[in-house]
Amino acid sequence: MVLLKKNIFALTVFLLFAVTGCRGNIPVYHISEDIDFSFYKKVAVLPLDNLTNDKYAGEIVRQVVISELLASGLVDVVLPGDVKSAFNNLGIKSVSSLNSNQIRALGKSLKVEALILGVVEEYGEAKMGNVSAPQVTISLMMADAGSGSIVWSITQTRGGASFWARHFGARHETISETVLMLVRESIRTLVEY
C-alpha cells in the first residue's frame, strides 16, 4: 500500500512536469571573443525596427534598452534626440538599410564607440488555447563604431501563460514586465561577459 502511494506521488509529479512542459528560454547570442568590451564607454541606441502591429513597440523597447543599459553601469548612452539629429545631418532615412560606412559616420558624429541596433519581431498578446498572455520577441545587435562590424547580437523571446497561471490562476507577467525581463536578460549576457 505504501509502495502504491509512493508510486502515485511520483506519477503525479511526473504528470505535472509533462503537462507544464519545458519552454526553452535560452537566448541565442553571439559575442566577438577578440573584443575588449571595457573599451565601450558610450553608445547610441538607434530606433529599433518595428515588425509588429503595435506602432509604438519599437520605441517602447528602445526606451527600456536605454534605461537598462544605463542601469547596468556598463556604458553611458546618448540622448535619442542627438541620434535623430545625426540621422538628419547624415541623410540617413532608414535604420534597416544601414551599411558599415554609415555606422562609422554615425559613431563619429555622435562621438560614441558603439551603436545598438535591433528589431522588435513580436509585441502583444499570444493566444494559447482559451487564454492569452503577453509575448515579446526582440533581436539586438551592437556594432563597433570604428570598424562598422557587429560585435554582439542576441535574439530572445519571452511570454505566454505558465502552467500555474493557466490552471491555478497564478499571476502572469504584464507586457511591460515581459519587455523589461527580456531586455534585462539580453543585457545580462553583455554584463556577464
Add this chain to the structure above:
Amino acid sequence: MSKTEKRGKQRRLYRSLPVFCLLIFFISGCSNGMKQYVRPNFDFSAVRTVAVLPLENFTSDKYAGGKIRSKVIIELLSRGIDVIEPGEIIMTLRELKVRSIDSIRTEDIQEMGRMLDAEAVIKGSVEAFGISKGITVSYPEVSIDLTLIDTASGNIIWSVWHTSGGASFWTRHFGTEGMTLDNTSAKVVKEIFDTIY
C-alpha cells in the same frame, strides 16, 4: 472520535499549513525589481529647480503623457524641488525651435537650463497606461521611464524605468477591488522618486 485521533488530525492540519502558505505565495507571484542609473559622484542636493518636459506618449490614451507629467510635477513639489511652469517650458521650446520632444538635443537642454535657470531637466515617456486584460480579470498597467539631465554638462545623471500593474492575489481569486488606474500611476511615480529623494 477519540482524543488521540483528534490530536493526530490537528497535527496533520498544522503540518500542511506551511505547504498551503508556500502555495499561496507561489500562486501570488512576485513583481520585478526596479533598477536605476545614478551618475556616480553627482551631488543631487545641488538640483533645486527642475524643468519637466512634456512626456512622450506611447499609449493609446492621448492624454496619458499629460496625466503622468502632472503627477511627476506634484511629486517633485511635495519633495521640496522647485518646478518650472509648464507654460514657460512650451515658450522656451518654441524659442529653441524644438518641434517634438523626441528630437531634443543635448545642446537644446543646456540652452534650456540657461534660459529657465534650471539645474536639471526631466525627460521621459509613458509606455503603458490603461486597463489590460489578464487571463481571468482586467487590471491597470502603468509603465514610465524618466531621465534627469544635468543642464550644465548635458549628462544623464539619473534614469529609471518602472512599471506597476497586474491583478493581485486577492483580486484574482476572491474578486476584491483592485487599484484604480489613477492609484497605480500615482504609485509608480511615487516609487520612482522614492529611489532618489
